[in-house]
Amino acid sequence: MATVTDLNEEKYLLPMEWGGIQWLCGQEIDPECEMTFGMVYINAGTENPRHYHPNCEEVIFVLSGECDHTLGNETFHLKPGMMLRIPRNVPHNAKVTSWEPCRMIIAYSAPDRKTIGE
Numbered sequence: 276m277a278t279v280t281d282l283n284e285e286k287y288l289l290p291m292e293w294g295g296i297q298w299l300c301g302q303e304i305d306p307e308c309e310m311t312f313g314m315v316y317i318n319a320g321t322e323n324p325r326h327y328h329p330n331c332e333e334v335i336f337v338l339s340g341e342c343d344h345t346l347g348n349e350t351f352h353l354k355p356g357m358m359l360r361i362p363r364n365v366p367h368n369a370k371v372t373s374w375e376p377c378r379m380i381i382a383y384s385a386p387d388r389k390t391i392g393e
Contacts, residue, residue, distance in 0.1 A: 278305040282314065293321040294376060302386040311383040317342065319377075322370035325393040331385035333361040335369075340377030342369040353377075366393050 280287060280299040287304070289296045294317040298304060301311035311331075317323055317340075325345070335344070336358045344351045344359055346367045351359060353369075361367050363384075371377045 276307065278308065280304060287313075291323070293323050294318045296381075301383075301388065305386075308386045310386060311381075311388040313381050314338075314378065315381050316340075316376045316378045317369055317371050319371050319374055323368050325366050325368040326390050327364055327366045327393065328361075328383065328388060328390055329364055330387070330389045331383045332363050333367075333384075333388075334382045335359050335361070336380040338378040338380060340371060340375045341373040342371050342377040344369045 278300055282297055282299070287298050289298065294315065296313055296315045298313040300308050302308065337353045337355050339355055341352065341354050344353050344367065346359070346361060347365050353359060369377065
């Protein structure tokens with residue numbers, strides 16, 4: 276069975292102090308899916324808390340804005356069109372370096388993505 280979701284439906288939006296996450300696919304939306312998928316934005320001049328995912332890897336793709344993404348002990352400067360794969364259990368976070376929010380597509384290799392703060 277197919278799943279169709281819409282970014283324009285606010286019921287999927289999860290506001291955060293630093294921005295927000297909009298889930299489009301995951302176990303809570305579709306119990307039969309095999310991954311988690313969504314979009315995140317981090318406001319200009321802010322960063323999300325450092326965290327890791329013990330049960331899956333994550334792939335992020337930058338749509339707009341720029342950020343410095345810390346992955347373990349390394350930092351990568353990401354711009355629109357760039358992708359970063361984050362292995363499971365590796366602490367990471369993003370700090371926006373542009374004047375505009377950084378918007379990213381996010382995908383996880385598990386339908387029940389777990390997040391643990393550092």
